[in-house]
Amino acid sequence: MLNEIQKQILKEVADLHGVPAGAYNIRANGESAGRNTTANIDIVTKEDGSGIDINIRPGTKNESVHIPVVLSESGLCEVVYNDFYVGEDSDVVIVAGCGIHNTGSEDSRHDGVHTFHIGKNARIKYVEKHYGEGDGMGKRILNPVTEIYLEEGAYAEMEMVQIKGVDSTVRTTKAVLAAGATLLVHERLMTHGEQTAVSDYVTELNGDGASTDIVSRSVARDRSVQHFNSRIVGNAACSGHTACDAIIMDEAKVIAVPALDANNVNAALIHEAAIGKIAGEQLIKLMTLGLTEQEAEEKIVAGFLK
Amino acid sequence: MLELQNICFSAPSDEGRRLILDNVSLQIDEGFTAITGPNGSGKSTLARIIMGMVTPDSGRILFNGEDITDMGITERAQRGIAFAFQQPVRFKGLTVRDLISLAAGRNMSVSETCESLSEVGLCARDYVDREVDTTLSGGELKRIEIAMTIARGAALTLFDEPEAGIDLWSFSSLIKVFERMRERCGGKLIVISHQERILDIADRIIVIADGKVSRDGSAQALLPELLSGAVACEKLQ
Numbered sequence: 001m002l003n004e005i006q007k008q009i010l011k012e013v014a015d016l017h018g019v020p021a022g023a024y025n026i027r028a029n030g031e032s033a034g035r036n037t038t039a040n041i042d043i044v045t046k047e048d049g050s051g052i053d054i055n056i057r058p059g060t061k062n063e064s065v066h067i068p069v070v071l072s073e074s075g076l077c078e079v080v081y082n083d084f085y086v087g088e089d090s091d092v093v094i095v096a097g098c099g100i101h102n103t104g105s106e107d108s109r110h111d112g113v114h115t116f117h118i119g120k121n122a123r124i125k126y127v128e129k130h131y132g133e134g135d136g137m138g139k140r141i142l143n144p145v146t147e148i149y150l151e152e153g154a155y156a157e158m159e160m161v162q163i164k165g166v167d168s169t170v171r172t173t174k175a176v177l178a179a180g181a182t183l184l185v186h187e188r189l190m191t192h193g194e195q196t197a198v199s200d201y202v203t204e205l206n207g208d209g210a211s212t213d214i215v216s217r218s219v220a221r222d223r224s225v226q227h228f229n230s231r232i233v234g235n236a237a238c239s240g241h242t243a244c245d246a247i248i249m250d251e252a253k254v255i256a257v258p259a260l261d262a263n264n265v266n267a268a269l270i271h272e273a274a275i276g277k278i279a280g281e282q283l284i285k286l287m288t289l290g291l292t293e294q295e296a297e298e299k300i301v302a303g304f305l306k
Numbered sequence: 307m308l309e310l311q312n313i314c315f316s317a318p319s320d321e322g323r324r325l326i327l328d329n330v331s332l333q334i335d336e337g338f339t340a341i342t343g344p345n346g347s348g349k350s351t352l353a354r355i356i357m358g359m360v361t362p363d364s365g366r367i368l369f370n371g372e373d374i375t376d377m378g379i380t381e382r383a384q385r386g387i388a389f390a391f392q393q394p395v396r397f398k399g400l401t402v403r404d405l406i407s408l409a410a411g412r413n414m415s416v417s418e419t420c421e422s423l424s425e426v427g428l429c430a431r432d433y434v435d436r437e438v439d440t441t442l443s444g445g446e447l448k449r450i451e452i453a454m455t456i457a458r459g460a461a462l463t464l465f466d467e468p469e470a471g472i473d474l475w476s477f478s479s480l481i482k483v484f485e486r487m488r489e490r491c492g493g494k495l496i497v498i499s500h501q502e503r504i505l506d507i508a509d510r511i512i513v514i515a516d517g518k519v520s521r522d523g524s525a526q527a528l529l530p531e532l533l534s535g536a537v538a539c540e541k542l543q
Contacts, residue, residue, distance in 0.1 A: 217399075245398070284359055285395040289408050289458065290383040299408065303399035 002026070002033055005101050006070045012131040013097030014068040020095075024066040025052055027080070029073045041065055041092075051081035051113070054094075058087030058119065066095045069112065074104020074138050079111040088119035088151075097129040100140040100166070109141040116146070118181075121153040128158070132165030139167040146173045150181035152207065160187045162197065163305065169197045179207025179236070187216040188305045191224035191252070201230040205238035205267065214242040219301050220252035231259040234267025243272040247304055307494055308334045308356065308462060313365035315351055326351050327362070328517040337488050339496045340508035340525075342532070348517045349498045350392065353464045356496070357389045358382045369462070386461030392470055394451035397438045402450055405438055409454035422453040425486065427479055444471040452483060463487065465497040469504060481507055505529055 002010065006028050014020070019034065023041035026034040037043050040060040044053045054065055067082060086092065102108040118124060132140035148156055154177075162169060175183050183203060191197050203212045212232060220226045232240035244256040258271035278300050286296035315327040326348045341349050354360040356367065358379040367375045374382055397405070406422055407414045414422075420430030426449040436442065438450065448471045455463050468480060481503060487493055497504060505511055511528045513521035521528055 279395070281395045282397060284379060285391065286408065287379040288357060288359075288383050288389045289454075290380060290411060291408065292380050299400070299404075300397065303397060303401075303404060306399050 002028060002070070003072070005072050006033075009070045009072065009099030009101055009131065009133070010068055012133075013070075013099040013129045014066055014095050020064070020066040022064045022066070023054075024068075025054075026066075026068055026070070028070045029076060030078050033070075038063060040090075043067075046081065050079075051083070054082065054084045056084070056086045056090050056092055058089055058122075060087060060090040060092055062091065064093040064095065068096065069098040069110055070101075071098070071108050071110055072101040074102050074108055074134075074136055075106030077107065077109040079113065081113045082115070084114065084116045084118075084124075086116065086118045086122045086124055086154075089121050090119070091123045092125075094124055094126045095128075096126070097131070098142055098144075099129075099131040100134070100142070102132070102134040102138045102140050103136040104134075105137045107139040107141055109139075109143070111143040111145070113145040114147070116148045116156065118148065118150045118154040118156055120151045122151075123155040124157070126156060126158045128160050130162040130166050130169065132167065134165075140165060141168045142166050143168075143170045144172070146171075148173070148175040148183065150175070150177045150183060150210075152178045153180040154178070155182045157184045158186070160185065161189075163188065163190045164192075166197075167193075167195050169195075171197070171199045173199070173201045175201075175203045175212070177203070177205050177207065177210040177212065177238075180209040181207065182210070183212040183214075185212075185214045187214075187218070189216065189218040189226065190221070190301070190305060191218075191226055192221040193224060194222070195224040196226075197224070198227040199229065201242070202233070203231070203240065203242075204233045204235060205240055206235045208237040208266075210236060210238040212240045212242075214240075216244045217246070217304060218244070218254065219247045219249065219305060220254050221249045223251045225253045226255070228254070228256045228273075229259070230257075230271070231261065232269050232271070233261040233263065234269050235263045237264060237266035239268045241270045241272075244274070245272075246275040247301065248275055248277055307370060308332075308496075309366075309368040310334075310352075310356070311366040311368070313352070313355060313362050313367070315348070315355060315360065315362045326517055327355070330365070330514075330517070330519060332512065332519065332522075334494075334496065334510075336509040337494055338484065338508050339494075339510045339512065340505045341496060341498045341512045341514060342500060342505060343514040343520070347514045349514050350466050352514065353389070353466050353496065353498055356464060357387060359389075383460075388455055388458045388460035388463040390451050390455045390463065390465045390468060392466040393444075394447045396440060396442070396447065400438055401435050402438060402453075403434045405450065406454055406457045410457040410459075414457065418457075422457045423450075425456055425483060426450070426453045428453070448472050452480070456483065456487060459487075460493055462494045462496065465495065465499075467498055467500070469499060469501045478503075480504075502529070502533065505532070
């Protein structure tokens, strides 16, 4: 059973007000707090107990899997391996996410290692939200590792969101795409206080017709520091685009390093990066509508990260 | 309604400071006032001073009898002054509906947003959820800016060259917008414009030249003179 704090965190990371429909596995303080499987989606604990395997049968359509993680105990550090095997021609939504409530003096850390094997012509939409709260001195640390292997014609759309409360993050994402596969990533990030966030993406386009779009929108406030490194490797007749668009405020720092490796004459690769403070004219415009400067700033940031 | 008392404003220049507005005093109570004059005469600066975006070197501004000289933009907006930018601002992430809701001061339903948009000749279905970013053309942006002022329905709306950048949308539509705004909420309009057709429907025309009020009167009295180029000639003499 989940307590009230855990339920609140569950709401933040997975928009869940209770037990979700369909397949799910809820992990709370290192233990399973609930699991459900369906005829098409099986969830199995790994033999060594290091995580779970999620097996989605070929042709599964319009089903979802929720695998949220909640840490409400200070000082808990864990590494969890979750492997997704998405069968050919299936079309599913996967909602992950981790929330940490740390009121203690010790660091709480969750490193989720997610590996996706996406079968031919299968489609997934993956949503991952990270959230931290609690006023303890202990840090809230999340280091997600995501590996995505897309077979021919497979499609993955990934939304990675971290808006609040996580002190330190190193997000490592590696993707390998076969012919005709598509990967879209939308990262939204806000850091504040003394937080640090690193995003490392390496996307290999290995088959003709493979395409990717890796886009990060972020806001860095206070004295927080963000690094965005995104490399696209084009090994075939493929197309790739990566962009980092950041608003920088106060004394924050943002370092964006997009990189392209074109190893095939027919690889069409583009990168963009733009970092800047909120434009004065945007603030003035909203103030002429009756908002205070602070309200205007909040609206602009909220819209940017929407 | 609006009273400007001895407004002076200067800006840094190569020779020290250049006087942009030289002791301008005006009492404006008309429903539709057009301010015109040569480029660089100080018209836009005057509008920005009224909105609080620019602070004058000296002089006082009264709005509905209250001295607003020392108020910021937000306070003036809350008292009922609105401003339509000559070059509207783009926002990544904020949608047309977000901005129109902010202008109206409440969450607008899709049908209410549609109403404001169709008044400026935009098909609401295509625009309501569009982000107000670089994907919109200058003309589209300008119409959205005007739709925002319609939704705002302020007691006094300042338009800085509303005709600039409007593409494929006739002036008659723009003029209809002005007329509807006056009818519906009794809001007063001050429009900075060089356009004859806009000047033609004004109750009063004020000509600013070299930072001073050089002409002030009804459209009937002033427009023929302005169109004959008399004001420009006088400046050259």
